[in-house]
Amino acid sequence: MPEPERSRPTPEQLLKQVEAEELHQRRGKLKVFLGYASGVGKSFRMLDEGRRRKARGEDVVVAAVQQQAPGDVEEILRQFEVISPRLGLASPCIDVDAVRRRRPAVCLIDGLAYKNPPGSQNSERWQDVDELLASGISVITTVNLQYIQEKQPQVEAIRGRSVGESVPESFIRRADEIEIMDAPPEYCVTRTEGGNRISDEEATRLQHQLSELREIALVLVAEVVDSQLEDYLRRQGIEQSFGTHERILVCVTPRSNASLMISRGKRQAERFHGELFVAYVEQDQMTTQDQETLARNLKAAREAQAHVDILHGEDPVAAILHFAEKQGITQIFVGHSLRRGWWQSLVPNPVDRLILEADGIDIRIFPHGAASEAQ
Template sequence: MPDDRSSDTRPSPDALLDHAEREGRGRLRIFLGAAPGVGKTYEMLMSGRARLADGVDVVIGVVETHGRKETLALVEGYEVIPRRKVDYKGRILDEMDIDAILARRPALVLVDELAHTNAPGSRHPKRYLDVQEILTHGIDVYTTLNIQHVESLNDVVAQITKVRVRETVPDSIIDQADDVEIIDLTPDDLIKRLEEGKVYFPNTAQRAIENYFSPGNLTALRELALRRTAQRVDDQLLIHMQAHAIPGPWAAGERVLVCLDARPGGAARVRYARRLADRLRAPWTALHVDSTRSASMPEDDKDRLATNLRLAQQLGAEVTTIPGQNVAQDIVRYATANNFTHIVVGRPTRSRWRELIEGSLTYDLIRNAGDISVHVISGSERGTEAASRSVKA
């Protein structure tokens, strides 16, 4: 008997595949901080102790104590896997021993400083790759990471701190983690720790406060960490919805979708969508539905559409084109499946009589958008704000 269920109510194949790939792998928990010294390693060791108390087999793969007394005290009582010695140009370097960890096969291993670069000649150039190998063997990993080491934020952090961080971790590592725990400390409390010599030695602490650890820098880095964590939670919610075929949108993080076609005014819609996304601190996407009419589109219209899609990409949007015939239904279906909370469209350009006879994309969207807000934008920048408030689904 054929399956006549709507595809909207079926679990997403991509989400199911993602769920299947996680089966059999170890679980990854990242302790994420805004800056060095907020207490990531301390919290990781405390969480590991709690697991030890529950009877879980926990070992330390690598922990950098940096001479901090509180950290050194917490290491006591753990089984520590001896590090591997690497001879690099006559200098002996210590690196985490992956083979020893795999041979020991604990339930959980603690791995500090995920962004660390391994010594030349190591099996993997980066520690996060070591962690990925450990996870494939079904071993859980707790690890630590500072927000400045996240690849997509590298430029932003450099602008804030005037320091370019060379060691980075792909965003996909955070996205694939089972848990991300943000270790939050106010700028005042972190500066106090610095002044007390709990982060760096006293002779370097004051210089650090005056430069990288200024209150303004710490506030900005803290905001980045909180926003990146919130984004990940929103993405996980979307994956859960898709895996279980739960219709959206849910009241989670905001998402903005701007719809582009060959009509004039596309640039105004793109710029409005960018401003809306900035106000909401939300990701945004520019969508074009490629229908049968697209093939017969005049060259001027094709150029206008391509220009607007390029503008959206330049302003930071994800640009997507999907095939479709009923454009309004296809937009709503895409927006619902991907948990968009706002749709930005253009004001109808045809006469009222033609709209009554032939229908209107804009009004079809408003009627069918459900809980999604629809922003109707005029073709001119000057009229954008007023028009955008006039109609909501």
């Protein structure tokens, strides 16, 4: 069962946090240029940033570039010191030890997803990068969306082909900075297909695929920015959320029309590229029938890929609002029984209280009782 509330950190946790913070300070900084296709100009941007930093007096070197660099890239490249790759293996790879010995402030590494040849220190280039970061060298790198491991099933479904290399998403999410190269798909279509003429139909299909990939890449960066922002706000002790991201909380009870609420919540979350939460406030006395209904509802919630939480508290409204504030919820979906007549009462009912006390959160009320019988 998920933990109901996150409690204040213990001294041990705080110490760990401080240690982690110190380690983070010593670690090199990682900046990633993300593209959704080749030809959007990632490498160019990486080198351009390196050039600017060099002009500002930073010690910048290049440790890896793509083999087939376009002409404009080659020209910039000449302005850098290049650490020669390790040769003698099946394919060239970064000479991590040489970079470490050289100890630059910043190292430019193109193609983060590159698979190192057998016999190299690490099997993947991102592990080389990780090592450099650990030894205090900052890295600027590039990656294409199709190589991000967790996104690969979606990307493959769209493109209809798979790639061998991959970088774990968690590594990308740990980057200090991530920037997206956003270019319209037709630009890439002409670029990626090079001189080969393709039919209009093929071009349209390709453009469509690319724009879906572009959307996924934008949302991924938005999510990284969102979690970085949340971390920052938490460190500053700010509990409130900016509400930049739609997070929908569906409150279910054994009696509410949960399947409708969950399906509407899922749809809304999907359309907004948002997140869906389903919560239930634990009650003591429940009939067996209620328990079964609830179990069914929570199963439906999990199937809808919602985060499912069970909340505890004497006061259900307070428990919901506390949870909502912690999670930065922007919309609460709640059922409202039409059978009972307490809507007329002057004593505020739970829905009234939610409406009144929720700060900056929309409350969507799903009538049930009369309605579910009518349907």
